[in-house]
Amino acid sequence: MAPDAALLVAVANGDASAARVLIERLAPRLLSHATRVLSDRAEAEDVVQETLVRLWKVAPEWRQGEAKVSTWCFRVLVNLCTDKLRARKPTVDIDAIAEPAADLQSVVEQMTDTARRDALNGALATLPERQRHAVVLRHIEERSNPEIAEIMDIGVEAVESLVARGKRALGAALRGKRAELGYDDDQ
């Protein structure tokens, strides 16, 4: 299987079939992340589309070995998601929301008949933006902390802190809902 970077070189040389392979590899993961973070499929598709257009444009100047193609794409995607979220709430600094546990609890309280996926997505949606990115990248996309640091342009310690705080907030929100969600004390 050709590495992503080799396919990108082929794209730069005008090979559209290489672009299709990259789309099949990258788009589902990018769309999954964007959908979880934005909680809006249409907006998620828009940011994935823009991310890939930027990838094709940067292909001729791509420097081999400087960054992984998927890492670069996630970095662009995270920034575009941030733009979308801030456009929704232009007067609110999302990162300044100190303690989301109470809101999480209320969200989960209202989800009497929701599926596990919806409970998680609903809880994730109330996390501060950067915690949400970090938790999804770490625990759903299964990216390493150094890679998340590169994607989010922060230090590894900051990633660890964001993930820990995000998990703690999710856990607090979902505590007491384990039985409702299908996880009881015996598990």
Add this chain to the structure above:
Amino acid sequence: MMMTNDAKDDLALEALFEGARSDALGLSPDFMARLEADADAVISKQTTPMAVTTTISLWARIAAAMVPLAGLAAATLAGVWIGFHVPSSDFADGLAFGDSADFDVSAFLPAVALSGFSDLEVDG
């Protein structure tokens, strides 16, 4: 042994994450078609200007090659011009001073440095 709340939270969260990981989102045919159309458009746009760039750089290379050739041509013309314009006899005489009588080197040295070389003479 009873589990702590944190351990229970971790267990519940890990199960939720596990479910989310296996819950891959598929691309709709419409969305896939949009992505492919974008790729085709950008790739075709990038390959067309590349050809223009190649043409321009070819002319630039030709122009760059002309610079040393122009210098060579100028030097050649200068040589031809000098060859056809014989110097006057006065000019030649002015250069030919060494075949005459003796002359004192001290004439060309500063006065302070003359003490140790006052007897030095050079024969022509």
